[in-house]
């Protein structure tokens with residue numbers, strides 16, 4: 389199938405690009421992911437691309453759908469070296485997203501769906517793990533902002549802080565109360581339109597680390613089922629950083645729809661983040677993609693963009709590792725300040741440029757899981 393796709397893509401040309409998009413390196417075999425009848429094509433649009441990006445996306449879709457009838461679900465994702473072209477296209481497509489109440493029959497999740505049906509948690513459509521190869525990359529901040537964005541879009545969202553080594557959700561959302569019980573079930577705390585549960589609600593921060601090993605993981609996984617979540621479209625799981633036994637047990641024991649890896653640009657070049665990918669792959673959890681956090685620094689005074697950690701690392705590495713690049717979130721004072729104040733940025737400043745980064749990432753996740761329609765997709 390990939391060979392056929394590549395052959396058809398070799399007929400697609402774009403304004404200002406020499407030769408076709410394959411010759412110009414906009415798409416390589418690594419950028420094409422096929423899972424049964426689902427195809428995801430990731431197009432690396434150069435930052436200086438001045439042509440009509442929408443037309444290019446349309447051409448690719450028309451060419452592939454028109455010539456390969458086996459493709460039932462096609463997602464053409466535009467990535468860009470500097471993100472300029474992508475931002476331009478997406479700024480034009482500001483139309484409200486089309487959300488789904490029920491998941492699509494053929495969502496574009498790359499990789500196999502190995503979830504054992506009987507293990508699924510009743511009432512929860514998708515559990516998405518937000519993970520990182522190592523600590524301190526902004527995983528919890530990203531998880532919180534994605535969860536809050538999905539809630540603001542109208543989805544029913546739960547957020548489970550499974551970071552047993554350093555549960556930070558209580559601080560990030562300024563929650564000090566303890567959850568109540570109904571019968572033998574824990575009732576999650578509701579805030580910012582989400583249902584929230586954290587080990588931090590139950591665990592003293594000073595609790596000795598010995599408590600935070602496999603026993604706690606088993607207790608946590610048990611608890612996931614015993615929390616009174618009700619109906620949820622998404623349960624976002626803030627995983628403990630790293631790839632040790634605790635993380636592996638969680639990845640194995642939770643019926644995950646997919647995993648999202650958060651990485652800083654320089655971190656992805658290191659083995660840590662790759663280990664994260666490998667861990668999920670080993671237990672057959674589909675990797676939805678990589679989010680590059682703290683990608684660039686935008687000076688709050690002059691607006692100058694500085695690439696402190698070398699921007700673009702995650703995007704290039706995602707391509708090399710054969711996973712989707714879900715988007716980049718810049719390093720910005722406001723993101724940290726709101727986190728410290730216990731309010732996610734996307735709640736405090738929903739119309740800001742920075743909230744828009746989270747919106748794009750969240751919509752991509754929802755689209756991959758068949759819970760939203762890609763603006764450009766019209767295939768069912």
Ligand SMILES: Nc1ncnc2c1ncn2[C@@H]1O[C@H](COP(=O)(O)OP(=O)(O)OP(=O)(O)O)[C@@H](O)[C@H]1O
Nearest residue numbers: 523524525526527528529629718719720723724727
């Ligand atoms: N894009 C960003 N811009 C500015 N500050 C950020 C950004 N992302 C995260 N931070 C800040 O970086 C610090 C670490 O973030 P966070 O606690 O989310 O990381 P983590 O990966 O979950 O860490 P841990 O390993 O402790 O679980 C926090 O102070 C947070 O506010």
